[in-house]
Every structure is written in structure tokens, then in C-alpha cells.
Amino acid sequence: MKKRKAGQFKKEIPFHLMLLPGVVLLIIFSYLPMFGIIMAFQDFRPILSFENSPFVGLDNFRFIFQLPTFSRAFRNTVVIAFARIITGISVPLLLALLVNEVGKSWFKRSVQTAMFLPFFLSWAVLGGVVRELFSLQGPVNQILLFFGRDPYMFLASNNWFRTILVATHTWQSMGYNLIIFLAAITNIDLAQYEAADIDGCNKLKQVWYITLPGMLPMIILLATLSIGGLLSAGFEQVLVLYNPLVYETGDILDTLVYRMGLLNRQFSLSAAMGLFRNVVSLVLVGIAYFSAYKFSNYRIF
Amino acid sequence: MAAKAKINNKIKSSVSRKIFVVGNAFLLALITFLCISPLLHLFAVSLSSNHYALAGMVSFWPRGFTTSAYAFLSGQSAFFDAFFISIQRVVIGSSISMTLVILIAYPLSKEVEVFRARTAYAWFFAVTMFFGGGLIPTFFVISRVGIINSIWALVLPGAVNVWNAVMLLNFFRGVPKELEEAARIDGASHVTTMIRIYLPLSLPAIATILLFTVVGHWNAWFDGLIYMTNPANYPLQTYLATLVMEADTTARNLMSVEDILRLQDVSDLTVRIAQIFLGALPIMAVYPFLQRFFIKGIVIGSVKG
Numbered sequence: 296m297k298k299r300k301a302g303q304f305k306k307e308i309p310f311h312l313m314l315l316p317g318v319v320l321l322i323i324f325s326y327l328p329m330f331g332i333i334m335a336f337q338d339f340r341p342i343l344s345f346e347n348s349p350f351v352g353l354d355n356f357r358f359i360f361q362l363p364t365f366s367r368a369f370r371n372t373v374v375i376a377f378a379r380i381i382t383g384i385s386v387p388l389l390l391a392l393l394v395n396e397v398g399k400s401w402f403k404r405s406v407q408t409a410m411f412l413p414f415f416l417s418w419a420v421l422g423g424v425v426r427e428l429f430s431l432q433g434p435v436n437q438i439l440l441f442f443g444r445d446p447y448m449f450l451a452s453n454n455w456f457r458t459i460l461v462a463t464h465t466w467q468s469m470g471y472n473l474i475i476f477l478a479a480i481t482n483i484d485l486a487q488y489e490a491a492d493i494d495g496c497n498k499l500k501q502v503w504y505i506t507l508p509g510m511l512p513m514i515i516l517l518a519t520l521s522i523g524g525l526l527s528a529g530f531e532q533v534l535v536l537y538n539p540l541v542y543e544t545g546d547i548l549d550t551l552v553y554r555m556g557l558l559n560r561q562f563s564l565s566a567a568m569g570l571f572r573n574v575v576s577l578v579l580v581g582i583a584y585f586s587a588y589k590f591s592n593y594r595i596f
Numbered sequence: 597m598a599a600k601a602k603i604n605n606k607i608k609s610s611v612s613r614k615i616f617v618v619g620n621a622f623l624l625a626l627i628t629f630l631c632i633s634p635l636l637h638l639f640a641v642s643l644s645s646n647h648y649a650l651a652g653m654v655s656f657w658p659r660g661f662t663t664s665a666y667a668f669l670s671g672q673s674a675f676f677d678a679f680f681i682s683i684q685r686v687v688i689g690s691s692i693s694m695t696l697v698i699l700i701a702y703p704l705s706k707e708v709e710v711f712r713a714r715t716a717y718a719w720f721f722a723v724t725m726f727f728g729g730g731l732i733p734t735f736f737v738i739s740r741v742g743i744i745n746s747i748w749a750l751v752l753p754g755a756v757n758v759w760n761a762v763m764l765l766n767f768f769r770g771v772p773k774e775l776e777e778a779a780r781i782d783g784a785s786h787v788t789t790m791i792r793i794y795l796p797l798s799l800p801a802i803a804t805i806l807l808f809t810v811v812g813h814w815n816a817w818f819d820g821l822i823y824m825t826n827p828a829n830y831p832l833q834t835y836l837a838t839l840v841m842e843a844d845t846t847a848r849n850l851m852s853v854e855d856i857l858r859l860q861d862v863s864d865l866t867v868r869i870a871q872i873f874l875g876a877l878p879i880m881a882v883y884p885f886l887q888r889f890f891i892k893g894i895v896i897g898s899v900k901g
Contacts, residue, residue: 396620413631434652
């Protein structure tokens with residue numbers, strides 16, 4: 296009995312060895328930072344590092360919860376993220392229905408290719424594009440000028456900043472969900488459409504009674520999974536597009552953590568904010584996956 | 597009589613259908629154009645003279661055609677140095693990441709009976725998908741590891757991509773068990789079975805993961821911004837991001853007239869736009885040919901649930 300166990304362990308050695316490099320890297324770069332969270336409960340000073348910085352309990356959390364910039368960033372994050380989720384599902388859904396009606400496959404492919412392209416560009420590049428579009432001499436203001444309106448600083452306006460964030464995020468990412476929705480449409484049984492044709496059901500009704508119900512499981516799945524992203528409002532995008540004039544509507548938790556921690560060197564306070572954000576996110580992701588499992592039988596493993 | 601009405605109906609519906617098809621094609625063509633027009637505009641500005649560009653007179657066709665922005669760039673080393681660092685990062689980072697993904701996916705694709713510690717390992721990896729230390733603690737850990745300002749700070753922290761490993765292990769599970777058993781009976785080791793049987797059969801999945809890894813490394817810029825204290829070590833996208841963030845349009849809009857005139861002399865706008873366009877070019881050039889791999893990857897990754 297004992298011999299057999301030892302024998303099996305010997306057989307398993309290659310598996311352990313294969314996993315070793317990954318395990319070591321994760322310990323260093325994922326698990327050590329989790330222990331580093333201790334700094335959220337310290338008055339952390341880089342010279343004293345994690346071991347010797349004085350422990351202050353929940354003081355940092357008490358402080359940040361009173362901070363107006365923190366509650367503002369929290370509000371902005373949720374508002375922006377929620378709007379991103381709504382447009383991120385509805386726009387590709389509508390486009391998928393339209394693209395699906397196209398008969399010519401080369402046209403279908405080109406449309407898909409063009410809409411998917413921005414997904415592969417970084418926000419460093421896209422940020423440059425968006426800033427140029429909305430700059431004073433940029434195309435958007437040229438159009439305004441053409442209609443006899445004064446140029447407007449869109450990216451410095453609290454009335455417009457969120458709208459621009461959400462719109463440009465939709466532009467960048469809609470190709471992804473478009474592909475998922477088109478794949479969902481191809482999975483619908485064609486016999487249903489034939490039957491509807493024979494019954495004299497028109498195209499619009501077919502979309503309403505066959506296509507949309509056929510896509511519903513995927514829509515529900517994407518919607519439930521997106522709950523997990525309620526505190527993700529697009530860190531890199533905001534970072535390249537915002538400026539102090541629009542902190543009021545555009546400053547999100549991630550940018551606040553970055554500014555406070557790495558630019559203003561308030562390490563412990565910003566670590567506390569980061570921890571708060573990550574814990575709430577973890578709960579949201581948990582809820583999202585649990586609901587996705589319940590409603591759609593979705594599992595990652 | 598009834599038959600006639602039916603035929604009338606059919607003609608009517610086919611006419612409205614035709615109108616819809618044409619209108620739909622027109623609408624989609626318009627949206628498609630709107631999606632890529634910002635990039636066309638960028639290209640046109642980069643090839644226009646600074647005078648037209650600053651006056652906002654360039655739409656999708658260069659005005660006062662000149663390649664001076666690109667000529668100016670070719671004399672500057674900063675852009676190409678950053679480009680070279682990005683290439684280094686993509687090559688080193690992707691090879692490390694791909695090796696790790698395969699090495700993790702293979703053992704974890706085994707049944708618990710074959711690999712008893714599988715569940716424990718799976719949890720160990722899965723936890724990192726959903727929780728992390730956050731920006732600040734990670735920063736201090738990395739600075740204590742002592743890799744700040746070196747390429748390893750861009751390559752190692754994100755080297756283990758658990759999502760990709762999960763995708764690949766699901767693919768490995770689809771490989772017929774009989775093949776592995778036959779190989780094992782013939783005396784093949786696990787490494788041999790993995791390389792000779794699993795990898796060739798999972799080539800589509802590996803190609804997709806490789807593409808996403810390469811694009812990810814090419815596009816990443818925030819890590820460069822915080823882990824590289826010396827701007828000379830910035831990868832291209834970090835270099836571009838600082839370019840974009842510093843050339844704050846709102847700041848320029850608040851500048852004095854002399855400042856604006858001085859900027860005109862150094863032709864700041866077109867050079868900046870040219871660099872942004874060049875930063876996007878490699879991906880735009882290869883993307884149309886590789887698109888189907890990306891699509892396959894997304895469909896595999898998402899619809900399987």
C-alpha cells in the first residue's frame with residue numbers, strides 16, 4: 296500500500312516540476328503583493344519597508360472614507376462603468392442584427408474587420424487619436440465651426456467628459472461583443488426561420504420572435520458577467536484622456552489610487568483605497584460568476 | 597381574388613425588403629467608415645504641412661503634402677530606441693509567457709486520479725485571477741525584487757496568464773486519451789507526450805494565445821510608465837502615452853500666442869501625430885491577415901460555457 300503511494304508520487308514528480316516556475320513567479324508577483332496589503336494598515340515609509348513601518352489599524356480607512364475625492368471617485372467609477380456596460384452590450388447587439396441581414400459575405404467580413412480593429416490598439420495610441428479628434432483644431436470642432444458654432448473644449452468639459460469616455464470605449468471594444476453575438480446568431484437553428492417563412496412571418500417578426508430569443512442566453516450571460524466589472528471604468532483610457540479640469544466627473548478609483556500613491560507618495564492611503572476597491576470587486580465578481588452559473592450554467596473550469 | 601392579393605403582398609414585401617437591404621448596407625458602410633475614419637484622419641494629418649494641420653484644415657486627405665514629419669523622426673533616436681525595446685519585450689515576454697502557459701496547462705489538464713495535487717494547484721492559480729495586492733503593494737514588491745528599470749519588470753510580473761492557461765487546458769482535455777496512452781506504453785515521458793502529441797493537436801489554440809500575448813506585450817504601457825524610472829528605457833507605447841499625456845491640448849489651448857507660434861516652428865503636432873500613427877501601424881498591418889485567429893480565440897473562450 297505504502298509502496299504504491301510512493302510509486303504514484305514518483306510518477307507525479309514531472310507534473311510538480313512543470314508547475315514549479317509558474318508557482319514561483321506567482322508567489323513573488325501575486326502572493327507577496329497580497330501580503331504587502333499590510334501597508335494599508337500601516338503608516339508605510341519606504342525606508343522602513345513592510346517590516347518596520349508603524350501599525351495604525353484602521354486609521355487609513357477612516358481617513359479615506361471621509362475624503363471627498365474618494366467618494367467622488369467612487370461615484371464616477373460606478374456611473375462610468377455602468378454606462379459602459381449598457382452601451383457595451385446594446386450597441387454590438389444592434390450591430391450584430393444589422394450585420395446578420397447582410398447577404399454578401401465579403402461585405403460582412405469587411406464590416407467586422409473594421410469594427411474589430413480598434414480593439415487591438417492600445418489606449419496610448421487611441422488616446423492620441425481621441426485627443427486629436429476633440430482638440431480645438433480637430434475634426435469635431437471643424438464640424439461645429441461649419442455649422443457656425445464656436446469651438447468647444449470637449450475634453451476639459453465636465454458636461455462632456457463621461458460621454459466621450461463611454462463613446463470612445465464603445466468604439467474601441469464593440470468588435471469583441473459583435474463577434475460573440477454573431478456567433479450566437481449562427482447557432483440558431485435555420486429550420487425555425489424556414490418554418491416562419493412558410494407561416495408568412497416577416498423579417499422583423501422573425502428577428503423579434505426567433506433571433507432575439509435565440510441570443511437571449513448569451514445576452515444574459517454577458518450582462519451577469521459584467522456585474523464583476525462595476526468598479527472597472529477603464530483605467531488606462533481615463534489616464535490618457537483626463538486632466539485636472541474634469542476630475543469632478545472623470546476621476547475614478549484607479550486613477551485616484553495611482554495619483555495618490557505614485558505621484559503624491561501617500562502610499563498607505565492609496566493602498567487602503569486599492570484594497571477597498573479590490574475587495575468590493577472580488578465580491579462583485581463572486582456574485583457575477585455565481586449568477587452566471589445559476590442562470591446560464593456558466594463555468595470557467 | 598385572394599391569390600392576387602397574396603401576390604401583391606409578396607411584391608410589396610420584396611420591395612420594402614430591397615429598400616431595407618440597401619439602407620442597411622448604406623448604414624453599415626457609414627458606421628464602418630466612422631470606425632476607421634479617425635485613423636485615416638491621423639494618417640492624413642501626419643502627411644500634411646504643419647500650417648494646414650494646425651488650422652484644422654485636414655480631413656482624410658493630406659493638405660500641403662509633405663513627409664517632413666517622418667523625415668524629422670528618422671533623425672531622432674528616441675522613437676526608434678523605444679521601438680527596439682518594445683520588440684525586445686515582445687520577443688522575451690511572449691516566449692516566457694507561452695512556455696509557462698503550456699507548462700501549467702498540461703499538468704492541470706490531468707484527472708485528479710493521475711495527478712492528486714491537481715485541485716490544490718488549480719486553486720493556487722485561480723485565486724490570482726480574482727484578487728491581487730493592488731497597484732501600490734505590487735509596486736513595492738517589484739522594487740524590492742530589484743528589477744526596476746530593467747526589462748524583467750515588464751516581462752516577469754505578468755508572465756503567468758492564468759486565463760490563457762485555463763483556455764489551453766480545456767483544449768488539452770479534448771485530445772483523445774488513447775493517443776497519450778499509446779505514447780506512454782511506448783515509453784514516452786510526460787514532456788515528450790506534451791510536445792509530440794498535445795502541442796501539435798492544440799496548434800489553433802496555441803496560435804490564438806500567442807497572438808493575444810504578443811499584442812498584449814506590444815500594447816502594454818502603464819507598467820513601463822511606473823517601473824521604468826529612466827525614460828530612455830520606455831517601450832514604444834509608454835513613450836507614446838507620455839507624448840499624448842504631456843501634449844495636453846487643454847494646456848495648449850491656454851497657452852500664450854508666442855508659445856503657440858514657437859510650437860509651430862518645431863512642427864510639434866504633425867510629428868506627434870506621425871509617431872502615434874507609426875505606433876499603430878504594425879498592428880494595423882498584420883491584423884487583417886490574422887483576424888480569423890483572433891475571432892476563433894474569442895469564440896472558443898466565451899461560448900463554451
